[in-house]
Amino acid sequence: MPELDLQPVEMVSSIQQQEFEESYFKPLRPLVIKDLAKSWPASTKWTPDFFKEQYGDKQVKVYDSSFVSAGKNYMSKSKSISFRDYIDTVVTKQQDLRMFLYNIKSEIPELVDDIIFPSILKGISRNFVFMFFGCKGSVTQMHFDIDMSHVLHTTLYGKKTVYLFPYEQGKNLHGYPFTCRSYVDIERPDFEQFPGLKDVEGYKVVLERGETLYIPSGYWHHFVYDEPSYAISLRCPSQTWTGKIHGAFNLLILSPIDRLMNKISPQGWFNWKQQQALKTH
Numbered sequence: 682m683p684e685l686d687l688q689p690v691e692m693v694s695s696i697q698q699q700e701f702e703e704s705y706f707k708p709l710r711p712l713v714i715k716d717l718a719k720s721w722p723a724s725t726k727w728t729p730d731f732f733k734e735q736y737g738d739k740q741v742k743v744y745d746s747s748f749v750s751a752g753k754n755y756m757s758k759s760k761s762i763s764f765r766d767y768i769d770t771v772v773t774k775q776q777d778l779r780m781f782l783y784n785i786k787s788e789i790p791e792l793v794d795d796i797i798f799p800s801i802l803k804g805i806s807r808n809f810v811f812m813f814f815g816c817k818g819s820v821t822q823m824h825f826d827i828d829m830s831h832v833l834h835t836t837l838y839g840k841k842t843v844y845l846f847p848y849e850q851g852k853n854l855h856g857y858p859f860t861c862r863s864y865v866d867i868e869r870p871d872f873e874q875f876p877g878l879k880d881v882e883g884y885k886v887v888l889e890r891g892e893t894l895y896i897p898s899g900y901w902h903h904f905v906y907d908e909p910s911y912a913i914s915l916r917c918p919s920q921t922w923t924g925k926i927h928g929a930f931n932l933l934i935l936s937p938i939d940r941l942m943n944k945i946s947p948q949g950w951f952n953w954k955q956q957q958a959l960k961t962h
C-alpha cells in the first residue's frame with residue numbers, strides 16, 4: 682500500500698499567547714497543546730454516563746457518511762434518536778455514525794460553563810461552540826471549514842488520527858469546485874486516480890484524550906476515529922481581510938450555488954465537479 686510522506690505536528694505541553702501568535706497563528710502552522718484543557722471542568726465531568734444521565738431524553742440528529750454522495754447537501758439529516766441511545770451506540774458499536782457541529786451554546790447552554798475559553802486565541806466565538814461525536818471507525822471526510830475560521834479542537838474522550846493540509850494543497854487533494862470537500866481516500870492513497878497526492882504536503886497526528894489541536898484557518902482536515910470519541914471545537918474567525926472575504930464569499934456565493942445546482946441536477950452537477958477535480962492536476 683503506497684504511503685504519503687507526511688510530517689508530524691509539533692507538540693507542546695502549554696504555550697504563551699505571544700509565542701502562539703508569532704510561531705503558529707500568523708504563519709498558519711498547526712500545533713498540539715497537550716494541557717490546554719487540563720483545568721476545564723469538562724475534562725473530568727463529561728463522561729458518557731454524565732451525558733446519558735443529564736441529557737439522555739434529548740433527541741439528537743445523527744449522520745452517516747451518505748451526505749457526501751451525489752446530490753446530497755452538506756448536513757442533510759440521517760435520523761433523529763435519543764442522546765442516550767446515541768451515546769450507547771458511540772461507546773459500544775463500531776459503525777460510521779456521527780453527530781457533528783452540535784452547538785452546545787444553543788442546545789445545552791449550561792455546558793459552556795464547563796469550558797475555560799483559552800486566552801491564546803483572541804476572538805473565540807461564544808455562540809458557536811461545536812461538539813463532534815463518533816463511534817470507533819467513524820470518519821470525517823476531508824474538508825476545510827467553509828467560513829475559514831481558526832479552530833482549537835480538544836478531544837475529551839477517545840482518540841483520533843488527524844490528517845491536515847494547508848489550504849493551497851486543495852489542488853493536490855483534488856478538491857471539488859463550489860464546495861469545501863475532497864473525496865480522496867487519504868488513508869489508502871490511489872496515485873493513479875488522484876495523481877496530485879504524489880505531491881501533497883501536509884501533516885498527520887494522533888490526538889489523544891485531553892489534547893488540543895490548533896487547526897489554522899483554511900486547513901483541510903480529515904479525522905479517523907481510532908476509538909469511540911467526542912470532542913469540542915472552539916472557533917475564531919479569520920483575522921485577515923483576505924480570510925474574512927474568502928469565508929464570506931464561500932458562504933454567500935459558492936455554497937448557495939452548490940445547493941441550487943444540487944436541487945436542479947444532482948447527478949449531473951456532481952459529475953461535473955468530479956471531472957473538474959480530476960482535471961486540476
Ligand SMILES: O=C(O)CCC(=O)C(=O)O
Binds near residue numbers: 814815834
Ligand atoms: O471531530 C471531527 O469529527 C471533525 C472536526 C472538525 O471538522 C472541526 O473541528 O472542524
